[in-house]
Amino acid sequence: MGLLSQTYTHSHILRLVSRRSRHPEPKQHTPLGRTDTPHHTPHSRDRRDRVGQEPRRHRRYESEPQGQYTKQHLPTLTHIKKLNSITNTSFTLTQALTGHSYTRHYLHRFKIAEDDTCPCDGTTSQTMDHIIQHCPRFAALRLDHQILCNNLDVSPFRMESLLKHERAVSSFAKLADSILKRLKHFNGLI
Numbered sequence: 443m444g445l446l447s448q449t450y451t452h453s454h455i456l457r458l459v460s461r462r463s464r465h466p467e468p469k470q471h472t473p474l475g476r477t478d479t480p481h482h483t484p485h486s487r488d489r490r491d492r493v494g495q496e497p498r499r500h501r502r503y504e505s506e507p508q509g510q511y512t513k514q515h516l517p518t519l520t521h522i523k524k525l526n527s528i529t530n531t532s533f534t535l536t537q538a539l540t541g542h543s544y545t546r547h548y549l550h551r552f553k554i555a556e557d558d559t560c561p562c563d564g565t566t567s568q569t570m571d572h573i574i575q576h577c578p579r580f581a582a583l584r585l586d587h588q589i590l591c592n593n594l595d596v597s598p599f600r601m602e603s604l605l606k607h608e609r610a611v612s613s614f615a616k617l618a619d620s621i622l623k624r625l626k627h628f629n630g631l632i
């Protein structure tokens with residue numbers, strides 16, 4: 443996929459879920475960092491792509507209310523460009539950076555799961571941060587990544603910090619992939 447890839451606006455998600463009977467399949471994308479609403483017109487798209495719109499795009503990305511979770515990882519378009527320059531963003535890395543995946547927090551938000559608790563203890567909300575950073579079910583998968591980040595002196599779960607080293611970004615992508623590919627099974631969805 444080349445470009446860092448994809449995020450969803452809330453409207454995109456709602457449209458996605460409304461079309462599906464059970465699980466929201468996060469397969470329709472708009473490029474991460476795009477600031478248009480779902481109601482943009484071809485005309486507005488043309489205007490956005492004009493030369494000279496870059497500073498405006500940066501300001502809009504940083505100020506728009508959507509994508510707050512993504513902005514915790516990638517606060518500015520400069521961070522997104524940096525990520526694009528050092529890795530091909532996989533689908534699971536995109537999920538980890540947008541928070542849109544089969545977490546019970548996500549499924550509960552769209553009334554697909556009865557509650558949002560993680561099977562690891564039956565009480566903790568199963569957010570993306572929980573499964574990537576804290577859930578004991580995936581502790582063993584985190585070890586190599588945490589050791590590498592410790593050696594590189596970067597924060598293991600802050601993309602802004604991981605971007606200092608290509609190896610750290612790759613390691614995080616691998617970790618996210620390992621966890622997210624196990625998530626549906628862990629949640630009893632398959």
Ligand SMILES: [Zn+2]
Pocket residue numbers: 560561562563566568572573576577578579
């Ligand atoms: Zn858990």
